[in-house]
Amino acid sequence: MSDSYIGKDVIRKEAWDKVSGRAKYNSDYSSPNLLHGVLVCSNCAHGYIKRLDYSQAVNMPGVKKILTGADYSILCGSIIQDRPPLAVGKVRYYGEPVALVIAASEAEASAAAVRVVVEYEKLPTVNSPAEAIQAGAPLVHDYLGDYKHVIPEVYPTPGTNIVHQVKIRKGDMQQGWADSVCVIEGSYLLPQADHIAMETRNARAEVLPDGQIIIHSSSQAPFGIRKQISEHFGVELGKVVVHVPLVGGAYGGKAAVQLEFLAVMASMATGGQPVMISNTREQDIMASPGKIGLEARIKLGADAKGILKAGEYTFLLGTGAYADTGPRMGNSIAMNCTGPYKIDNVWCDTYCLYTNHTYVTSFRGFGHSSLTFAVERSMDKLAAAMNMDPLELRRRNLITPGQTSPSQVMMTPSILGNVPACLDKVAKLINWDKGARIRLDNQRIKAKGLACFWKTSNSPTDAFAAAIISFNSDASINLNVGAVKIGPSTKTTLAQILAEIMQVDINKIHVEMEVNTRTSPHHWKTVASMTTFMVGRAVEEAAYDAIHQILSLAAIVLQCAPGDLHMSPGRVYYKDDPGLYVDLADIVHGYKYPNGHTIGSQIIGRGTYVMSRLSPMNKETGQGKTGPYWTPGAQAVEIELNLADYSYKILRAATVLDAGKVLNPASARGLVMGAMGMGLGLGSREYYIYDQEQTLQNSSLRTYKVLRIGEQPEYLVDWIETPHEASAFGERGLAEHGILGIHAALANALSEAAGVELDQLPVLPELIWQKRKEQQL
Amino acid sequence: MKEMLTEGLIYLNINGEVRKTLVRPADTLLFALRERLGLTGAKPGCENGDCGACTVLVDGWPVKSCLMLAVEACDHEITTIEGLNNTPIQREFVEKFAFQCGYCTPGFIMNCQGLINIHPDASDEVINEWLQSNICRCTSYEEITAAVKSALNTVNNDPVS
Known part of the structure; x- marks a missing residue:
């Protein structure tokens, strides 16, 4: 093909959906039977919960249930499990969720949430990393030594606020200073800040009668959600299904699993009804995680x-x-x-x-x-x-x-x-x-x-990605990957890679924008600027897999060896005589001879990629x-x-x-x-x-x-x-x-x-x- | 504004059609559009009038639909992003890569459309003043500025489009 797709300003596949208001984000879904959960957040930065009284709130109109930390004793975390989804015993930051009000509408849940009374016995606070490391600093976590480690390479120091430390030791410092004629020192301070994705974090969950948990979330980590929900609620991994449609900005902030736990708890507490939890902007800033x-x-x-x-x-x-x-x-x-x-x-x-x-x-x-x-x-x-x-x-x-x-x-x-x-x-x-x-x-x-x-x-050294491409009978291709569609034109770029390798018109590549953990091939997480690399390699492999299948089938039709053939837009031709060819559309769902006999069937290419030597x-x-x-x-x-x-x-x-x-x-x-x-x-x-x-x-x-x-x-x-x-x-x-x-x-x-x-x-x-x-x- | 004390039916003129819906007196126009009428193009970003993601046109003027009650919108002409069809500003947003995640885009486009209607000869200062009511966290704004300038140009040279 004369026109390469690599290095071209290809417009995002979903561009017109986004400028016409048709693009669907997670919170664009509504249904009359959807319940709404509203968080009650702590107004104390560090303190024991002395009294949590929701007796007034629970009788408010529309209220179905109110959950507190006493209802589910789970601790979550992707590296060390230290965080209850709702505070238990004490709160550790201003904005920490302490209760969840579930009601028939968001308005009713919000009205009830302000009637939940929480009283705290204030504790001394740890105000900065420098204060945190001081000997005798107040402890944010009293039982740090008891927490479960999700990965082995995390090194907390119980009895302190140090949850992890890491060292670099390279060369000989004495020699280095001896070789130096000029030495400078500096101290730097960068306070915490916020992602401010325009779509606040939100999630909804539904527990089906057979125990399946269906989650819809605005997330960068659908497969991470599935793993954590499966583990914490004791449900087989395959029975947890996570859907992620287009995501309205993330910048790393939607790689954490937080509201999903609460939505699942809320659905379980209401007989499996679907429950939506959507952060207000204020909650998104104070209650959901920010920048270090x-x-x-x-x-x-x-x-x-x-x-x-x-x-x-x-x-x-x-x-x-x-x-x-x-x-x-x-x-x-x-x-x-x-x-x-x-x-x-x-x-x-x-x-x-x-x-x-x-x-x-x-x-x-x-x-x-x-x-x-x-x-x-x-x-x-x-x-x-x-x-x-x-x-x-x-x-x-x-x-x-x-x-x-x-x-x-x-x-x-x-x-x-x-x-x-x-x-x-x-x-x-x-x-x-x-x-x-x-x-x-x-x-x-x-x-x-x-x-x-x-x-x-x-x-993680075993992080991997996968891709599935399947042909339609009009020779167009469906591209299915587990990467989430956020801001970067990742899925369009993957289509460029596929179009280039397969020598097909990019308009004939249909990219599935939503991720569904049951039907999308696995992808670690859509983070770290690694998606085009990891999923790109998987797409590349899937393309070669499909080409191999197509050429093998075409070789039978054209009575030659696969190596004698060349892929071109819309057809496979005989290299020595381009006049001898078979249309892709006649071959990608099998080739039917005039007498009705058929060889081959749908071409489905698969590819995977795991990063090597990490x-x-x-x-x-x-x-x-x-x-x-x-x-x-x-x-x-x-x-x-x-x-x-x-x-x-x-x-x-x-x-x-x-x-x-x-x-x-x-x-x-x-x-x-x-x-x-x-x-x-x-x-x-x-x-x-x-x-x-x-x-x-x-x-x-x-x-x-x-x-x-x-x-x-x-x-x-x-x-x-x-x-x-x-x-x-x-x-x-x-x-x-x-x-x-x-x-x-x-x-x-x-x-x-x-x-x-x-x-x-x-x-x-x-x-x-x-x-x-x-x-x- | 229609007077209402309890939940009741209202009629809204949206994108040239009269739509009937049930609202509470406290429901915002944004809520009515999204939750009652299925017009989810307008987005909640702050529900406090700070981000502009919910912007729609009311009688041609951009309004943050999170700051307007649904009942206040009766007897006005409302245009949402769903009411625009292949307009110059939409085309320019596509051509100039003026969005990434796309969440703020409907609000931005509606504000731009209002600007194009009301100030077809907008200077750079006017463009900035108008569009400062919206936040985009993905792009650098340079692309959005380029799109609106290009759309103004198109409209001025060919008013029919």
Whole structure:
């Protein structure tokens, strides 16, 4: 076929559904017999539940049942089982669900929910990761040692708030410091924040008379839901069916299983009736999991030429009241702790700590955006200390093939990509050579900041994906995979891969958008920017499987060997004489001879892919490989700071990503720009504000500010395309990466402009004012 | 506004059709559209007027349907995303990759459609002022701005479309 689908701006398959209001999300379903569950959330951050009285609520109109933590004694969690779906005995964060009111309508459930009376005996709170690790800190979990570990590689310290720790020990630190002539240290603070998917999290469940549990959820992890529900409710895995239609934004926040437990409990408590639970925006922010908090200390040593000789890293990761995937994010941060730099001597201690804040789960970048902030602020400090151009310092230290990562993975071009090429290109995009700091007048300063990043996934070593393709009699193809359709054009990109390999018109590929765990082939989770890689490999294999079947059947029809034949759009022809062919439509449901005899039947291709040669991190050294390859990149931000009031404009934001082969450039560009926008929001305004009682102050979109239209800078995006050899057409994941270094670049630019070290997020004008005041500037 | 003290029948003029539905006095227009009439294009995002995902047109003006009672909407002409059919703004949203997950899209498109109707000559400032009432968490907004500008251009050059 002359027209390739690879590298083309193919419009999303579901585009017209989305612009016509026909696209169906989970909460778009309604039915007169659907019951509604409404959560009663704690208004106390840490305290014993002294009294929980729902006697007034239970007699309200429409109320069917009220559940509390006393009704189901289960503890859930994907790594360590520490979280009751409804609080038992005590609450550990403001917003924690303590009761669930089930009624005939949402209005009736809401009216009753405010009549549930809960009284708490307040306990001292743990307000930050730094407080959590202090000896004698209040304990968020009194029985940490008793919790069941879901994976073996989690190391809690009972009697403390440490739910997990991970170490990196590489090289010889004494030697590293001895070789250093310049040593800098920095401390960094990144508060928790929220995903703010526009569709709040919601789930409904129905328990059928034969015990089957049917769940519909807005989730990134339908197969994860199935596993956890099966285990906790003692129902055979195959009897749990999870449906996920289109998902209205997730960014990692919908990989956690939370409302699904409550919906199942609610259905069980009401005789198996279908029950829907849908977060209000306020609940979505305060009750459902958010983004990690991070307190970091980094010490770097370099020789006279600026070559990094030693790096010492301490990361205190705030996982909130429950662990969820916090421990795995701790691993993820430790594994890539140096950023994309070569350092032979590395010492890293990462602690995952409980606090009395909203618990956390994966967030775009899986810890890497927080990590990158600390690393890249440190690089700018080192450059300043050495009186060196920050671009040049980075150039001299970027990791290249032949060197090893902190967890001692040997880098190759395929595994790593080309980091120096990303940095050079971004420097050109932002015109770094025109000056990093320009005084415009006595009030305004223009400045630029840089950041480099890298990321690989932190996946279970047996994570796999699968694909099924089946032919219709018109030679069109149904593509069925277990990946969820969220924002990225994943399913369209998979169709591009399939169309390219099978040489079929992409309009003849029909992609099933919904996931149904009973009929869709398995996929680990739609997370970690790994879906196009993992499912893409499965689709590739399924395509070759189908081609093999088609050519074998066509060979009989055309009386030749399969190898004599060639697939082309709509037909299979004899290579020596293209005039000799059979139409695909005449063969994909079997070939019928004129006398009625038929050979073959429906062509169904299958493919699977499990990531190879992954190993968990060693407990003492961190050695291990938890992801198949890295996607690296470099970013730059240009700002204009007004010294009168420390307000600033973000003028330009640039990303160059080594994304391997970019399969759908328009879609990829959109993802990278959107991720930059999210990162600039986190950099400039977004965070959870807690008062002294650890009450969350900004749980609505009126008080939790996000970037709005017109506030965005000019975006610049470009690519380096070093193929990842094991991926379909050499692609690398790119959905998260635009966020990773962008707030580091922003803080670097603002630090440069303001002449002070801005080492925490978000960088509000007040912070700049405060820092300058401290410095008497 | 129709006066109501208890649940009762109302008639709403939606997308050129008169639709009959049962509502409570406290039910929002968003609730009536989605739960009573099956028009689920308008989305709840905050139910507090902050995000714009539920935007519909009322007499041609964008209104957050979570902030309007269903009874207030009687005697007005309501247009929802389901009432648009292959309009320039829909085509431009598709062409310019102006959405990803698509959840905020109906609200954005309705606001854009209102803008196109009322300010066909909108300046950049007017576009920003109007569209700041909506949140998109996936795109960078650059694509949405490009789509609305392109649609304004199309409409101005060919008013029939």
